[in-house]
Amino acid sequence: xxxxxxxxxxxxxxxxxxxxxxxxxxxxxxxxxxxxxxxxxxxxxxxxxxxxxxxxxxxxxxxxxxxxxxxxxxxxxxxxxxxxxxxxxxxxxxxxxxxxxxxxxxxxxxxxxxxxxxxxxxxxxxxxxxxxxxxxxxxxxxxxxxxxxxxxxxxxxxxxxxxxxxxxxxxxxxxxxxxxxxxxxxxxxxxxxxxxxxxxxxxxxxxxxxxxxxxxxxxxxxxxxxxxxxxxxxxxxxxxxxxxxxxxxxxxxxxxxxxxxxxxxxxxxxxxxxxxxxxxxxxxxxxxxxxxxxx
Amino acid sequence: xxxxxxxxxxxxxxxxxxxxxxxxxxxxxxxxxxxxxxxxxxxxxxxxxxxxxxxxxxxxxxxxxxxxxxxxxxxxxxxxxxxxxxxxxxxxxxxxxxxxxxxxxxxxxxxxxxxxxxxxxxxxxxxxxxxxxxxxxxxxxxxxxxxxxxxxxxxxxxxxxxxxxxxxxxxxxxxxxxxxxxxxxxxxxxxxxxxxxxxxxxxxxxxxxxxxxxxxxxxxxxxxxxxxxxxxxxxxxxxxxxxxxxxxxxxxxxxxxxxxxxxxxxxxxxxxxxxxxxxxxxxxxxxxxxxxxxx
Numbered sequence: 001x002x003x004x005x006x007x008x009x010x011x012x013x014x015x016x017x018x019x020x021x022x023x024x025x026x027x028x029x030x031x032x033x034x035x036x037x038x039x040x041x042x043x044x045x046x047x048x049x050x051x052x053x054x055x056x057x058x059x060x061x062x063x064x065x066x067x068x069x070x071x072x073x074x075x076x077x078x079x080x081x082x083x084x085x086x087x088x089x090x091x092x093x094x095x096x097x098x099x100x101x102x103x104x105x106x107x108x109x110x111x112x113x114x115x116x117x118x119x120x121x122x123x124x125x126x127x128x129x130x131x132x133x134x135x136x137x138x139x140x141x142x143x144x145x146x147x148x149x150x151x152x153x154x155x156x157x158x159x160x161x162x163x164x165x166x167x168x169x170x171x172x173x174x175x176x177x178x179x180x181x182x183x184x185x186x187x188x189x190x191x192x193x194x195x196x197x198x199x200x201x202x203x204x205x206x207x208x209x210x211x212x213x214x215x216x217x218x219x220x221x222x223x224x225x226x227x228x229x230x231x232x233x234x235x236x237x238x239x240x241x242x243x244x245x246x247x248x249x250x251x252x253x254x255x256x257x258x259x260x261x262x263x264x265x266x267x268x269x270x271x272x273x274x275x276x277x278x279x280x281x282x283x284x285x286x287x288x289x290x291x292x293x294x295x
Numbered sequence: 296x297x298x299x300x301x302x303x304x305x306x307x308x309x310x311x312x313x314x315x316x317x318x319x320x321x322x323x324x325x326x327x328x329x330x331x332x333x334x335x336x337x338x339x340x341x342x343x344x345x346x347x348x349x350x351x352x353x354x355x356x357x358x359x360x361x362x363x364x365x366x367x368x369x370x371x372x373x374x375x376x377x378x379x380x381x382x383x384x385x386x387x388x389x390x391x392x393x394x395x396x397x398x399x400x401x402x403x404x405x406x407x408x409x410x411x412x413x414x415x416x417x418x419x420x421x422x423x424x425x426x427x428x429x430x431x432x433x434x435x436x437x438x439x440x441x442x443x444x445x446x447x448x449x450x451x452x453x454x455x456x457x458x459x460x461x462x463x464x465x466x467x468x469x470x471x472x473x474x475x476x477x478x479x480x481x482x483x484x485x486x487x488x489x490x491x492x493x494x495x496x497x498x499x500x501x502x503x504x505x506x507x508x509x510x511x512x513x514x515x516x517x518x519x520x521x522x523x524x525x526x527x528x529x530x531x532x533x534x535x536x537x538x539x540x541x542x543x544x545x546x547x548x549x550x551x552x553x554x555x556x557x558x559x560x561x562x563x564x565x566x567x568x569x570x571x572x573x574x575x576x577x578x579x580x581x582x583x584x585x586x587x588x589x590x
Contacts, residue, residue, distance in 0.1 A: 022400065022403075024403075059333035059487065064396075064400055064403075066394070066396060066400045066401075066403035066404045066407060067400075067403050068407050069403070069407040069408075070403045070404075070407040070413065071406075072371065072375060072413065072414065073368060073371035073374075073375055074374040075371075076368035076370075076371035077368040078369065079368075080367060080368055096396075098394070098396055098422075099361070099393070099396050100393050100395075100422055101359075101361060101393055101451035102389075102450065102451060102520075102525075103452060103453075105317065105359055105362075106361075108317075108319075108359075108362050108364070108365045109361045109363050109364065109365075112361060112364040112365040112367075113364075117514075118365065118367065119367065127393075127395055127422050127424055128458065129422055129424050129447055129448075129450070129457070129458060129459065130450050130452055130454070130455055130458070130459075130556065131452070131454035131455055131457035131458045131459070132454045132457055133452050133453055133454040134454070152424055152425075154394075155397065155398035155424070155425050156397060157398060157425055157426070157428050157429060157430040158428055158429045159425070159429070160425055160426055161425045161426070161428035162427055163423065163424060163425070163472075163473070163476070163477075164425075164426070165462055166469075166472065167463065167464045168461055168462065168463055168464065169462045169463060169464050169466075171464075172460075174469065177458075177461065178458070181458070225397075230397075235478035257450060265580045279386075
């Protein structure tokens, strides 16, 4: 069961962080850019070095598909090899693709990303605007291959409320109804820790909603973006965890990838030391989260 | 302006059809499968032959991204070259990816698919669950490069109503509110024919909703899936057109790709004649649409 694998690994490392690899070429130090003949290859090396540096303290990685798609077909190669490399290091791999379509096409997406003959990530983010028949094919592969999905419920961006916070005639908001649908889809995939392999994306930037959703969907693991660069802190995300310290995984992308650019480290790390800077930042994030959660 | 280019080409051919290329290997005749060393290459040849056969009577093509992603990195190569081939034939290219994310990531998706240094499609389908800041980057590239987007409003699948038909406290349904948002995003991109480059996806399988949406959003072009294999017919989609016969483009995927498998043609076309079968079917579809619209 995906949920069990994820929680076991988080607990093993005592760290609910997910490394977000949303690489843009500007994030890659000159030393790596100089020696690679293309942006895609530079990003590939950048990814490998960060993954290798962090794999023993960070349990999971989230690849943001858009940044690989932006590199064209070469980006698809980098994505595939980065996923394989991360898995070979024992990391849990989440692909952030927010895919969505009608049943037959959702089946193609599920095969593309969750089946062993595809990109073979451990989990995929999904958008459920199309309802149950656009989700069902993902659930089938989750069951078959011990994979997971995280469905958008309350996103981290400034205008997320514009649509998601609209109130239904039943009195609840759109994202609350979505939360209930996600709960329903996940009931048959609950593992030994009491969490489902059908998770929800809930932004760190809306701590009140995060807290209420934790109450509303007790068996749904949360993937929490919005920590760090987007403004969320440890005090915000703590509401995503249960009393045992389980229930969420917190993503940091620019915070870790661009630690070497951080003003705080300016006199401490050189560009070439981007891995050490990232590791330093990852340890700080782990400690901040542990303190906030009370692990 | 994308909307003008699209309508001009539709009128030029007197055919509001879009060829859907959602190829699965089962759709490709044995003769092509035998001589290609991989599924991806077989699909590439299949696409090229269909595009070449239909480009003088069908104005546009829609690639369903999922089926290319399912082929791994090789699929990305096939997608890119198929897009280029279709454009070289003068066809309008829509990429059906239903992408969606926060602003910074939406910018990456926009660059990936709509910029000349990316896949360079003419238009992309988009899901607006995240609200304005997830749409804005697409609008910017639509303006800059004369591209378009089609945003999911009312999808063609059986369970689309489960979420999209929920009623808000204002009395309108979710898809109606989404329609109004789409209208708003499109106001600054209206072209000479009176239609915007910000379109909507509205399924042929819900003709009443299609009719009401045509009234509600008079400047929004519709991309209509669900014709043929999913059950929609010419009498259903006619509601998507205005009195001049403009305003919609109707997708047929399996109907055209798999015409050679159609029972009706069993004694008429061999497998190798899949192009002739597709052309026959495309002419029938054009005539059925023309008759229904009264062009």
